[in-house]
Amino acid sequence: MPMDLEKIEAGFRMILEGIGEDPNREGLVKTPARVARMYKEMLAGMENDPAELLSTTFDEEAREMIIVRDIPIVSFCEHHFLPFIGKAHVAYVARDRVVGLSKIGRVVDHFARRPQIQERLTRQIADFIDEKLNPLGVAVVIECEHSCMTMRGVCKPGSTMVTSHLKGLFHKQSTREEFMSFINRGGK
Numbered sequence: 001m002p003m004d005l006e007k008i009e010a011g012f013r014m015i016l017e018g019i020g021e022d023p024n025r026e027g028l029v030k031t032p033a034r035v036a037r038m039y040k041e042m043l044a045g046m047e048n049d050p051a052e053l054l055s056t057t058f059d060e061e062a063r064e065m066i067i068v069r070d071i072p073i074v075s076f077c078e079h080h081f082l083p084f085i086g087k088a089h090v091a092y093v094a095r096d097r098v099v100g101l102s103k104i105g106r107v108v109d110h111f112a113r114r115p116q117i118q119e120r121l122t123r124q125i126a127d128f129i130d131e132k133l134n135p136l137g138v139a140v141v142i143e144c145e146h147s148c149m150t151m152r153g154v155c156k157p158g159s160t161m162v163t164s165h166l167k168g169l170f171h172k173q174s175t176r177e178e179f180m181s182f183i184n185r186g187g188k
């Protein structure tokens with residue numbers, strides 16, 4: 001469903017009124033429209049078509065581990081509607097199909113750019129790759145700093161939440177350790 005920008009604008013105008021601001025003063029008059037366009041961009045995963053993601057695959061015999069490390073993530077905590085920002089590491093062991101590296105980043109974006117919680121985001125990425133590529137195993141690790149933790153409430157800047165979801169071969173300790181050693185190598 002396409003986003004209703006006018007509705008977002010009207011809603012944000014009400015937020016401005018609610019906090020005691022004058023939405024018609026010069027500095028704010030265009031803000032609701034800007035905020036609506038910002039949400040459209042930030043939450044673009046709501047609008048794009050998952051059928052197109054990972055639709056182009058290549059046949060490949062190699063049963064090696066393929067790792068894409070440090071994929072930037074910007075997502076939105078659905079409880080506070082504040083961003084959580086960090087990176088994802090995605091690995092899979094191909095059964096017979098692989099995809100281009102940039103495609104993995106697009107899958108991450110598709111699920112990240114919507115109201116989310118980090119645990120579900122991690123699982124959705126793993127499940128989607130599992131379903132589309134039918135690999136021998138998938139692993140997704142996500143590390144993010146949550147604005148709702150760093151800007152409000154307990155206010156703990158710098159604390160990072162780490163979530164992981166492992167499927168198939170990655171339940172084997174040796175495979176999991178290989179993956180972890182790759183994502184920890186080189187640090188940042």
Ligand SMILES: [Zn+2]
Nearest residue numbers: 077079080148
């Ligand atoms: Zn939150």
